[in-house]
Amino acid sequence: MKDKSLIIITGPTAAGKTAFSIRLARHFGTEIISADSRQFYREMRIGTAFPTPEELSAVRHHFVGNLSVEDEYNVATYEVEVLEKLDNLFGKHDVVVMCGGSGLYIDAVCRGIDDLPDHDPSLRETLKEELAEKGLEAMVAKLDILDPEYAEIVDRKNPNRVLRALEVCMQTGMTYSSLRKNVSRQRPFHIIRLGLNLPREELFRRIEARVDMMMAGGLLDEARALLPFRHLNALNTVGYKELFAFLDGKISLEQAIADIKTSTRRYARRQLTWFRRDKDMAWFSPDDFEGALEYVESALQQKRN
């Protein structure tokens, strides 16, 4: 796989990644692996800006609509499955395109993640109850005892992080810090990273226009149909949770739509914060396909030598 390359197209939501990646994949006559942690779910099409049927038939996509909202899934499984899929695809293609905005999932494929146990649902439930009962401070105190090293560096105000560490300690009998080695694995293929972005104002305009399009396209019906699954992680997602609040009668529809726009803007900012720290990322406007292609070609050339 020495001369095989994975070209990653990422960037904030609504920047135009999907159309761009299809064009790029067609140029190389290859296929696309999605790195979008919400487009995995086939029941969530409108709210996740799922590729259209035309787009899906233009280029073969993988990891799009491959799961049901009821499926258990996580980054580690994704890493394994994508590496397998890449092994297969590189048998047919020199270049494969990966497209999506889920930074953690992209990192898992590019660098790998440590060998940690999957979460045990009943243990997590117990810990959540304990958190609700005793408060975050008590959970941090517990971590101070079970894994003082990680307790030093953990975000002590972030319940998810604290609970996850406790979970791993309790499940394995080892400290989270001893398992969390943060080693970067070498992959048997080259990686070229492209970030797509737009001036902030324009990106926000596109986000707002896209939310209006989703509503016109039936997002409310989609959310209504998913209401019975609202407790699942997959539905803890921008666009759905705000509409659930409307369906509960807590806010007006108008307010829900405004909230979706706000949540999406904030999500885009968090994505940018994540991607900005990646110094290898080459940034382009989604309109500059030619410029990006030129960059890709020269990067490929360089990797071959």
Add this chain to the structure above:
RNA sequence: GGUGCCAUAGCUCAGUAGGUAGAGCAACGGACUGAAAAUCCGUGUGUCCUUGGUUCGAUUCCGAGUGGCACCA
């Protein structure tokens, strides 16, 4: 037309017994290892509507104007 109330950050509003002001949300920045479209942290960005008066000093008190809301005609 009359009377009353209101006018402070992008929005909703607090406040200053006269010494140029602060919350929430937004916005902006950051963190991120099996929840990641998740979760969490940090930052106040301002002709205090305009204008005249009183005062050493007015966003604050008084008058007028403008705009908004309510009630009465």
